[in-house]
Amino acid sequence: xSIRITLPDGSQREYHDGVTGFEIASDIGPRxxxxxxxxxxxxAMYDLHRPIDHDAAVSIVTENTEAGRHVIRHSAAxxxxxxxxxxxxxxxxxxxxxxxDGFYYDFGVEHPFTPEDLARIEEKMAEIVEADxxxxxxxxxxxxxxxxxxxxxxxxxxxEGVDSGEGVDSEYVSTYRNAEFLDLCRGPHLPSTxxxxxxxxxRSAGAYWRGDENKPQLQRIYGTAWESKKALDAYMLxxxxxxxxxxxxxxxxxxxxxxxxxxxxxxxxxxxxxGILRREIEDYSRRTHRNHGYEYVVTPHVAKxxxxxxxxxxxxxxxxxxxxxELDGGEGKPGQEYFVKPxxxxxxxxxxxxxxxxxRELPLRLFELGTVYRYERSGVLHGLMxxxxxxxxxxxIFTTEEDLADELKNLLDFVLMVLRDFGFEEFEADLSTRPDxxxxxVDLWKKAEEYLASSLEAADLPYQxxxxxxxFYGPKIDIHIKDAIGRRWQLSxxxxxxxxxxxxDLEYATSDNTRQRPVMIHRALLGSIERFVGILxxxxxxxxxxxxxxxxxxxxxxADRHQDYAEFVGAxxxxxGVRVHVDGADETVGEKIRRAITQKHPAVIVVGDKxxxxxxxxxxxxxxxxxxxxxxxxDAVETLAEMARPPR
RNA sequence: GCUGGCGUAGCUCAGUUGGCCAGAGCAGCCGCCUUGUAAGCGGCAGGUCAUGGGUUCGAGUCCCAUCGCCAGCUCCA
Numbered sequence: 001x002s003i004r005i006t007l008p009d010g011s012q013r014e015y016h017d018g019v020t021g022f023e024i025a026s027d028i029g030p031r032x033x034x035x036x037x038x039x040x041x042x043x044a045m046y047d048l049h050r051p052i053d054h055d056a057a058v059s060i061v062t063e064n065t066e067a068g069r070h071v072i073r074h075s076a077a078x079x080x081x082x083x084x085x086x087x088x089x090x091x092x093x094x095x096x097x098x099x100x101d102g103f104y105y106d107f108g109v110e111h112p113f114t115p116e117d118l119a120r121i122e123e124k125m126a127e128i129v130e131a132d133x134x135x136x137x138x139x140x141x142x143x144x145x146x147x148x149x150x151x152x153x154x155x156x157x158x159x160e161g162v163d164s165g166e167g168v169d170s171e172y173v174s175t176y177r178n179a180e181f182l183d184l185c186r187g188p189h190l191p192s193t194x195x196x197x198x199x200x201x202x203r204s205a206g207a208y209w210r211g212d213e214n215k216p217q218l219q220r221i222y223g224t225a226w227e228s229k230k231a232l233d234a235y236m237l238x239x240x241x242x243x244x245x246x247x248x249x250x251x252x253x254x255x256x257x258x259x260x261x262x263x264x265x266x267x268x269x270x271x272x273x274x275g276i277l278r279r280e281i282e283d284y285s286r287r288t289h290r291n292h293g294y295e296y297v298v299t300p301h302v303a304k305x306x307x308x309x310x311x312x313x314x315x316x317x318x319x320x321x322x323x324x325x326e327l328d329g330g331e332g333k334p335g336q337e338y339f340v341k342p343x344x345x346x347x348x349x350x351x352x353x354x355x356x357x358x359x360r361e362l363p364l365r366l367f368e369l370g371t372v373y374r375y376e377r378s379g380v381l382h383g384l385m386x387x388x389x390x391x392x393x394x395x396x397i398f399t400t401e402e403d404l405a406d407e408l409k410n411l412l413d414f415v416l417m418v419l420r421d422f423g424f425e426e427f428e429a430d431l432s433t434r435p436d437x438x439x440x441x442v443d444l445w446k447k448a449e450e451y452l453a454s455s456l457e458a459a460d461l462p463y464q465x466x467x468x469x470x471x472f473y474g475p476k477i478d479i480h481i482k483d484a485i486g487r488r489w490q491l492s493x494x495x496x497x498x499x500x501x502x503x504x505d506l507e508y509a510t511s512d513n514t515r516q517r518p519v520m521i522h523r524a525l526l527g528s529i530e531r532f533v534g535i536l537x538x539x540x541x542x543x544x545x546x547x548x549x550x551x552x553x554x555x556x557x558x559a560d561r562h563q564d565y566a567e568f569v570g571a572x573x574x575x576x577g578v579r580v581h582v583d584g585a586d587e588t589v590g591e592k593i594r595r596a597i598t599q600k601h602p603a604v605i606v607v608g609d610k611x612x613x614x615x616x617x618x619x620x621x622x623x624x625x626x627x628x629x630x631x632x633x634x635d636a637v638e639t640l641a642e643m644a645r646p647p648r
Numbered sequence: 649g650c651u652g653g654c655g656u657a658g659c660u661c662a663g664u665u666g667g668c669c670a671g672a673g674c675a676g677c678c679g680c681c682u683u684g685u686a687a688g689c690g691g692c693a694g695g696u697c698a699u700g701g702g703u704u705c706g707a708g709u710c711c712c713a714u715c716g717c718c719a720g721c722u723c724c725a
Contacts, residue, residue: 104720112652205720206651213722217651220720248717252659261698261716317725343725377649377723386724435725471725495725559682586681587688594686608684620685627685 004055018051022191025060035062037071037195038188045071047137047188063195063227073098075135075190076125076199076225081105082181083124084221093183094154094209094218101235102224106207108154112219113204121221122201132194133178137187145173148182154209154218155184198232199225242485247537248383254542254599256533256550257384266381266388268530273550276579277536278529280548282369284421284646285393285526291648292414294367294395299347301371305337310503311346312439314339316472322375344370345497345522348396349504352518357508362518363399363407369529370394384534391529397521398506404519408455408494411523412477415492416459418525419481421647422536423545426482429461430490432469439473440499448496448519449475473499474522483539491532495522543622546602547646552579554596558589558608565612569605569633576641593620603640 002014005024015024021039025032025048038061039046045061046052061067077096080103085091088109096105113121140148142159149155159173176185178193190196200223207220226232243249251257256274259267270278286296305324308314313321322340329335341347348366357364371391380386399407416427431452434445452475456463463477470476476495480488497520500506507515526532536544546552553573557566563584570582581601583592589606596604606618610630617636620627 115653203719204652207721208650211722213650217721219651222720259717265716313725320723320725374724379649379651379721380723381717437725473725556685558684561682588681588683589685590683591687592685597686604685606685610684618684629684 003052005052006055006057008057008059015052017053020049020051021046021058021060022048024058028060032060032062035064035068036060037063037068037190040067045188047135048191050137050188064231069225069227070098071188071190072196072227073103073225074185074187075193076196076223077103077105078135078176078178078181078183078185078189079125079128079193079196080121080201080221080223081107081183082128082178083121084109085181087121087124092152092154095158096183102202102222104207104220104222106154106209106218106220108216109219112206113221118201118204118221122199125196125199125201128179129193129196131179132192134192135189136177137189138175138177139172140175141172145175145184148175149184158184196225197227198229199223200232200236238485245485245538245541246383247385247534250537250542251384251534254537254550256537259383264388265378266376266386268384268387268389274533276550277533277544277548280646281526281529281532282393284648285369285418286367288414288418288421288648289365289367289393289395292365293363294365297348297351297366297368299344299351299368299370300341301373302338302340303346305339307346307350308339311349311500312473312503313342313346316437316439317342320374320376322373340373341370342372342374344368344372344392344394345396345500345520346504349500349506349520352396352398352506353504357398357506357518359400359508359510359516362508363397363403365395365397367393367395384528384530387528387530390531392524393526393529394522394524397523398501398508398518399521400508400516401519404496404521405451405454407521408451408496409458411494411521412455412459412461415479415494415523415525416461419479419491422526423539424481424483427461428480428482428488429456429463430466430469430478430480431456431463432466432471432476432478434475435468435470435472437472438470440502444498445470445475448498452477452494452496471495473497481535483535484541487538489535491527491535492525493523493527496520497522543600543602546640546643549600549602550579551581551596551599551601552644553581553603553605553640554592554601555580555582555605555607556589556592556596557582557584558606562607562609562612566607569607569617572633572637573640576637576644578637578640578644597622602643605636 001017003017004012005015006012022033022036025036036048038048040059040061041052041056061071063072077098081093081096084107085093091107091109094106094108096103145159146156149159173184174186176183176187176189202222202224204219204221206217208217209215224235226235254273255271256277257268257270260269305314321342325338326335327338351366352364369391371389373389376386376388397407419427433449456477474495474497476493478490479492480490482488501517501520506518508518510516555566555570557563566582570580573580585592593604600622602622604620611617615633616630617633618627618629619631619636
């Protein structure tokens with residue numbers, strides 16, 4: 001009896017019933033067979049040596065593909081668990097999936113792993129690889145599985161929770177065995193442990209069972225595994241290079257900002273160069289908002305408890321706020337409670353409500369660079385990316401329900417324009433819908449979700465649905481950008497809010513003089529300016545586009561006698577709005593050029609005898625290997641002034 | 649917040665199993681050099697070894713606590 005196998009190129013071949021992926025691969029070619037790690041049979045993944053018993057579309061999964069690496073990493077996780085269980089008697093194991101770039105496995109162990117343990121585990125893994133043990137697939141009835149894993153409560157919990165994706169269906173569980181080690185697993189796996197060619201254990205850390213902080217904390221070991229030593233080395237090199245972009249490191253080296261411990265965690269101070277960068281971003285933000293129909297407002301940093309009561313923040317968000325301040329109390333008289341603001345919206349709402357509003361004023365767009373404080377849990381702080389004090393380019397738009405769809409569409413166009421101006425090219429969106437904990441009417445939520453979805457479609461922005469991820473007061477769109485080394489960052493957020501207008505009883509007069517409730521949109525384009533600077537630093541590795549660079553041009557006199565001319569060149573550039581540093585230090589030209597380059601200044605001008613005489617400069621632009629000499633001063637100034645101009 | 653790791657000069661780091669003076673490079677300051685495209689030369693100064701307790705004849709080194717940082721988990725209105 002034979003079966004018909006369809007290959008990815010559409011060709012069909014006849015094989016005997018029970019043919020394996022390996023046999024098919026070998027039949028196609030020895031190199032394919034060598035690179036094969038698994039096989040897809042219709043929509044399922046099979047081990048290379050698992051018999052195929054029906055007509056199917058088959059494709060060979062090779063080791064140098066993401067799917068292939070997934071198999072490699074999953075097998076590496078098993079081998080690691082095997083090593084750990086053998087080396088640490090009495091320990092138990094939970095789950096160990098392949099993840100982006102690697103794998104992990106969670107263990108219940110008596111003592112957390114030390115870095116030395118990781119090195120020893122890695123050695124043990126190398127022995128298992130050396131032994132080249134075959135991975136063997138098996139199936140167990142649920143009841144048998146429960147007794148096989150009697151000593152492993154986490155495995156039992158997985159078995160009891162059918163459909164967990166860990167190789168469990170309603171009656172049987174699939175298992176994999178190599179040597180003495182048995183694990184619950186859906187597979188597929190490498191044919192044998194010897195096929196694991198390159199791996200490295202990265203770190204260990206605590207991780208809650210099932211990701212729930214109320215459940216026991218397990219010890220997780222992260223590792224990475226690749227199809228070859230070369231691929232592993234390339235990955236490690238990539239990690240090193242990413243570390244060189246770290247905004248905390250560059251922020252220090254470029255003297256942009258710091259986090260003095262004296263201030264408290266998560267609170268940054270901006271040094272002069274960082275201040276320029278921020279200022280440039282903020283000026284751009286004010287300018288573009290003004291040109292897009294926004295009105296600039298300013299609000300204070302604290303407000304009475306009543307306000308936060310009305311807005312719902314004290315109810316829904318108190319844990320994220322700095323604790324209460326009590327003022328004007330004493331002598332038995334109760335004080336007035338104040339809170340530092342975690343958001344700007346209630347203030348903007350009060351501006352809206354400061355007088356009666358007409359439909360003629362809508363949409364009313366109030367914009368502020370509003371500084372907020374959030375009491376982030378200490379473990380989540382991360383440089384500028386996650387700080388406790390930060391400034392949002394925040395706006396609240398009050399609109400009629402009829403205008404909402406148009407407003408959202410315009411808003412998306414605006415967002416994308418801004419992000420492109422800062423040098424980002426690739427965008428994706430998430431549409432987050434109603435969470436469990438929410439305020440407002442379900443029908444209104446649904447309507448808002450529809451508006452957001454249609455605005456995304458109108459803007460032609462690819463998006464994914466994030467069910468239940470919305471804010472407590474409304475659904476939202478988050479826009480993610482892709483940076484220079486391919487990482488995704490969430491930047492912009494657009495949130496529809498049907499609740500706050502209700503809470504604050506907002507209204508406007510319609511054309512037939514009835515009262516209507518406006519709809520509110522919260523939105524931030526750059527999000528937090530702090531975080532945005534962090535992302536820019538990492539995106540550009542500190543080499544900012546010229547309009548953002550704190551120092552745009554360094555002017556270097558060759559010798560002391562050229563100092564006056566250097567100052568003159570500097571003044572000409574300053575006159576044209578270029579930020580210039582004339583480096584008159586008592587050092588060699590080479591040293592000063594080196595400093596300008598390591599500080600990532602976009603342009604370096606060197607002036608000597610010939611330049612003084614001819615009214616020229618030597619110009620070296622960042623990224624160019626060789627300088628140009630003898631450029632007429634006026635031309636150089638013109639070129640640099642043009643390069644330094646903001647995008648709009 | 650939880651688990652683990654780390655904290656020596658402004659920065660990057662050395663400091664053997666606890667044992668006389670805590671060291672280097674860069675940055676800083678003072679001189680010399682007057683320089684043409686990625687580090688010229690010499691000198692000086694700079695640290696109560698995160699902080700507070702403890703063990704010890706003796707602590708940068710060992711123990712405890714606190715603060716801060718790093719990685720991960722949880723969280724991010």
